[in-house]
Amino acid sequence: MKKTNGFWSKLWDDRYLFFALAVASWLMTNAFFLLASKAPVFTLAFVAQISLPRYLILWAVLFACLSLLSFRPKRLFYTYIPVLFSAFFYVTAILVKEMVLV
Amino acid sequence: MTEQVNRWLSTRRLALLLGAAAFLWFLTVAGLTVLRYKSNLSSTYDFGIFSQMFYYMDQTWQPLTTCERDGLLSHFAVHVSPVFYTLLPLYKIVPSPATLLVLQAFLVISGILPLCLICKRSGLSNLATLVWGLIYCTYPALAGGCFYDFHENKFLTVLILWTMYLIEIKRYHIMMIFSLLILFVKEDAPVYAACIGLYLAFGKKEYRWGAGLFLLSCAYFCFVIWYLNTYGNGAMVNRFDNFISDKELGLISIFKTLLVNPAYVLTQIAAKDKIIFFLQMALPLGLLPFLSRRWTQWILLIPFLLINLMSNYTYQHSIYFQYTYGSAAFLFYLSVTNYKELKAENKSILLPSALIGSVLIFYTALEPKMIYLETYAKQRDIIMEADRLLEEIPQDASVKSTTLFVPKLSAREEIYLISSEHETEYVVIDLRSGHEKYAAEMILDFSQAGYSTVDKIDGYLIIMKK
Numbered sequence: 001m002k003k004t005n006g007f008w009s010k011l012w013d014d015r016y017l018f019f020a021l022a023v024a025s026w027l028m029t030n031a032f033f034l035l036a037s038k039a040p041v042f043t044l045a046f047v048a049q050i051s052l053p054r055y056l057i058l059w060a061v062l063f064a065c066l067s068l069l070s071f072r073p074k075r076l077f078y079t080y081i082p083v084l085f086s087a088f089f090y091v092t093a094i095l096v097k098e099m100v101l102v
Numbered sequence: 103m104t105e106q107v108n109r110w111l112s113t114r115r116l117a118l119l120l121g122a123a124a125f126l127w128f129l130t131v132a133g134l135t136v137l138r139y140k141s142n143l144s145s146t147y148d149f150g151i152f153s154q155m156f157y158y159m160d161q162t163w164q165p166l167t168t169c170e171r172d173g174l175l176s177h178f179a180v181h182v183s184p185v186f187y188t189l190l191p192l193y194k195i196v197p198s199p200a201t202l203l204v205l206q207a208f209l210v211i212s213g214i215l216p217l218c219l220i221c222k223r224s225g226l227s228n229l230a231t232l233v234w235g236l237i238y239c240t241y242p243a244l245a246g247g248c249f250y251d252f253h254e255n256k257f258l259t260v261l262i263l264w265t266m267y268l269i270e271i272k273r274y275h276i277m278m279i280f281s282l283l284i285l286f287v288k289e290d291a292p293v294y295a296a297c298i299g300l301y302l303a304f305g306k307k308e309y310r311w312g313a314g315l316f317l318l319s320c321a322y323f324c325f326v327i328w329y330l331n332t333y334g335n336g337a338m339v340n341r342f343d344n345f346i347s348d349k350e351l352g353l354i355s356i357f358k359t360l361l362v363n364p365a366y367v368l369t370q371i372a373a374k375d376k377i378i379f380f381l382q383m384a385l386p387l388g389l390l391p392f393l394s395r396r397w398t399q400w401i402l403l404i405p406f407l408l409i410n411l412m413s414n415y416t417y418q419h420s421i422y423f424q425y426t427y428g429s430a431a432f433l434f435y436l437s438v439t440n441y442k443e444l445k446a447e448n449k450s451i452l453l454p455s456a457l458i459g460s461v462l463i464f465y466t467a468l469e470p471k472m473i474y475l476e477t478y479a480k481q482r483d484i485i486m487e488a489d490r491l492l493e494e495i496p497q498d499a500s501v502k503s504t505t506l507f508v509p510k511l512s513a514r515e516e517i518y519l520i521s522s523e524h525e526t527e528y529v530v531i532d533l534r535s536g537h538e539k540y541a542a543e544m545i546l547d548f549s550q551a552g553y554s555t556v557d558k559i560d561g562y563l564i565i566m567k568k
Contacts, residue, residue, distance in 0.1 A: 026361075027364075030362060030363070030364065030365075033362065041363070041365055041366065042365065042366050042369050043366065044344075044345075044346070044347040044359065044366070045347075046362075046363055046366065047347035047355075047358060047359045047362055047363050047366070048347040048348055050358075050362050052358060052362075055361070055362055090365075094365055
């Protein structure tokens with residue numbers, strides 16, 4: 001219990017990293033759904049076929065994974081690295097979907 | 103040079119110069135918009151509706167109209183805007199549609215006062231305050247929207263700027279009163295108040311006041327949407343159809359789209375006409391609203407993004423309509439607060455650029471509006487003759503009219519658009535070229551329906567009676 005409190009308080013202390021991880025995991029979630037979906041990206045049909053509960057669960061899981069990696073005693077990431085990586089991943093997913101699969 | 107001007111520009115001289123600029127703006131905008139109405143160029147949507155609504159408010163205290171949805175109903179069944187009642191005492195003194203246009207011009211330009219107070223509070227010099235005041239006077243969107251006649255959104259600029267000033271001087275009780283007035287502007291106005299709440303909480307670290315205002319705005323928004331859906335004609339969510347993937351979820355569906363498909367959101371924002379609109383809004387401010395590294399400043403850009411850039415409803419990203427007034431207030435506040443944090447050398451480049459941009463865009467956007475002066479001067483006699491004929495229609499008679507004569511005929515219990523299903527005693531048809539394509543067919547139809555001509559001005563209008 002004490003360890004959990006320490007983890008969350010550390011997370012809260014480093015709010016910029018917390019925010020960056022939320023954005024990074026959000027972009028990653030979108031990239032995963034993008035690759036898994038058959039609907040064209042730039043449409044509302046793409047939005048309609050996504051189940052919001054599943055989306056939120058995947059986002060939470062990815063956020064938890066990234067947090068664990070970032071808040072180990074020896075920190076793996078600088079604040080901007082997960083965001084840059086996931087943004088790159090998301091853009092690549094769009095390109096793959098729009099240019100290769102369609 | 104700047105030092106010399108600053109020494110000469112005492113606070114009294116500053117007030118005189120800005121007062122003169124504001125008065126000139128007021129005379130020009132109020133004059134031209136009234137001439138547009140006098141020349142029978144204001145349409146039913148929306149000026150005819152508001153003219154008749156104020157007539158009813160004056161007579162019965164109720165915001166009723168017959169021309170809005172072809173039948174007697176409260177305007178609040180379409181848009182919830184109790185703020186209109188603040189103008190009623192003044193309307194009662196001079197009950198005329200022109201009064202509304204004059205009051206509106208006064209409301210919009212009066213925003214210069216809180217803006218200059220924000221400048222002074224931010225420690226800007228008198229010269230910088232003068233330039234910001236002049237930018238306000240020449241800001242294209244503030245004047246441009248006044249020419250689509252009267253609208254409740256015009257309250258937003260002055261109310262938001264006063265609210266932001268009250269935040270700056272930490273008068274939170276009065277700030278809450280102004281925030282309430284913002285909420286009373288329209289059902290979508292809680293967006294502005296909620297963003298002020300978030301800014302107050304995160305930007306100013308006033309967590310209690312900020313959270314209170316944010317929650318109040320959310321609660322009021324839920325209440326008015328429920329009211330419109332239960333007792334009114336339903337909230338107009340169709341303006342965000344391009345973000346609603348699931349009709350059953352309604353507005354909540356917008357948040358789902360934002361969350362799960364940011365790429366799609368970008369494609370909706372980066373359209374050609376929206377980029378032009380963005381430049382028309384941002385260049386007159388030297389792009390200053392966007393020159394901040396503090397993320398809390400960006401909270402106040404949410405309404406600009408949400409109301410103006412996201413919707414595909416054409417009028418919401420045009421400087422000639424009413425949807426820019428709330429966002430413009432935030433853009434001005436952000437410009438001033440970002441400006442004070444700039445380095446001196448950047449200040450000396452950006453502020454003159456903003457003024458030049460504002461004047462140039464103001465001139466190109468508003469110069470065509472001088473046509474209302476020209477039209478009235480050329481057609482004064484015929485307009486007065488038309489007014490005389492329209493005044494001969496008894497005030498208790500029901501009338502159907504083509505769109506551009508509805509505002510002049512609005513001081514009556516029953517006025518409908520020409521396409522109405524309602525039987526009326528009189529019909530007024532516009533005969534001016536370029537206005538009513540099917541005027542001849544309409545006259546024929548009404549003649550066959552038992553109407554006969556009572557008055558006519560060739561090439562201008564015809565009045566028929568059953």
